[in-house]
Amino acid sequence: MSDTTKGPGLLTAVREFPANVWSSIFRNPLPSNDLERASTSFTNFFLHVHPVKVDRHTLRPLYTLGLGLMSFFLFLILVVTGVLLMFYYVPSTTQAYDRMLDLRGTVAFGIFLRNMHRWSAHGMVAVVFLHMCRVFFTGSYKKPREFNWVLGVGLLLVTLFLSFTGYLLPWDQLAFWAITVGTSIAGYAPLVGKQIQFLLLGDATVGQEALLRFYVLHVAVLPLVLTLLIAIHFWRIRKDGGLSRPEASAPAQAVTVTVTAVAAPAKEKDKKKVYGLQGFVRGPFTKVGNVPDNSVFSWPNLLIAELFVFVLVVAAILVLSLMFNAPLEQPVNVMHPPNPAKAPWYFLGLQEMVSYSAFWGGVGVPGVFVLLLLLVPYIDRKPGGVGRWFASERLLANTIFLTLVLVNIMFIIIGTFFRGPNWSMVSPW
């Protein structure tokens, strides 16, 4: 209140109010030079997950195909549409199916939101799987990214489990029998199988308890687990030195910068000092050693790429949801299993194997397969062939993986199109 520290007048305060609020939130103006570009990525909560600069190789669309980002954006769509659907859904055997009909009939955009949720869920399973294939075929699980591959396998499993728990919620014939079959497969696990089945269902058979349990898992437990895993997965990308890239263009993880280039205390002026990437945020960018600088600023290069993938994903889901309605079959009739009773498509490979042997098809082979997936980076420790698709050094590993992928896809195709009543071979034509 003293006269000596008189601030701007009321009129000025009003005039500058919008700009003041803006700069109090964002601190930085829209970037117009490299310092501000770096600063923007650095000071914004939502952007600081990005590095300040990324390698050009990371931005090549044909290298990553944007699959990891697509999975993440599909997850975002699923969270938003899922929360909206929760406003109307009731996890009760007597009401759930009616609520599905209400979504179709009376709720504004109800059918559209359900379509978006369903197609995003199918899409996420497919894209997460393809993302895993990309990471494998480019050798990106190798040191130092071994553990992020393990986290990725965890993400795939949680995604499948999320999809599986969501499958029961409409409480139609498809849901009921798919879950009956699916949880019986769990019952074949050695020693703890029956207990797991009982814990999942909360009863001897699929009923109200199972519906409630699957609902809680689907809307609370598993999304939280998935969010946590995604956070660690993203964090590890940064800590493991960014996306994988060919050996030639990979810079050292910490770089030596001459201190004169950055604002530093005078007495240290002539010392050499090791800086992390944060070092770049102050002062002009310094060329490091003899490595040609192959990186560009995240703002706007990486952000535009991400925005492009986001728009693509949203557009694809919107178009699919406009064109195709999510299926809804007859309400549950415990007395009449549909013939054949099929699991969701991504489990049909499993179901096809299960039709030969319940234990080996449902537990043994998938269990060994998941174990092998988890161990991949610890088995294959040869350093070469990272950052290129189908590198010739990795011919053996890629061939084995491709074979397994193709066998899985073949089983899914057989289970989907070639199995008729009583699970007998039929021609789809």
Place this chain on the structure above:
Amino acid sequence: MAVAHGSHEESGRAGSLPLAETMNRRRMLGWFTGFGLFGSAVLSAFSNFVFIKPRATYGQPARFGIGRPEDFPPGTRIAMDVRRVCIVRDGNRLAAISTTCTHLGCIVGVADTGFSCPCHGSRYDQDGNVTGGPAPKPLAWYKISLAPNGELEVDKGAEIAPGTYLDV
């Protein structure tokens, strides 16, 4: 943290104690703390499992009445799909055979030759023995008894040897 802090004060007060002794006390307290925290974590995880494992289920009871013997004429095989059991009457003998497929829990249909499962094509003969498909074991037979009030009672909690009939 609290342990380290406490023992720091300790060593300040009892300055004459040999260093090894204070270190031992600090280490022991550290072990106790770690063990206590880890133990409580394990216990609480375990009690969560106890919590989500239901003590009583809300589904169908294991024992239930199905009607009087004359409701099941000789030579009939009547499937009670809600109860997931098939009542077989052969002359004056009665049996209750499970209609839950031993493969993956679908309800098997009653056919002339026995039972067949719509889900993965398991087939059983009239006594529930596997004749084809992926089913790993025969259909269960449940205890069937005549209650004092003249009603038949099936107990799905009691599996009996296949081929055991109730004479009425």
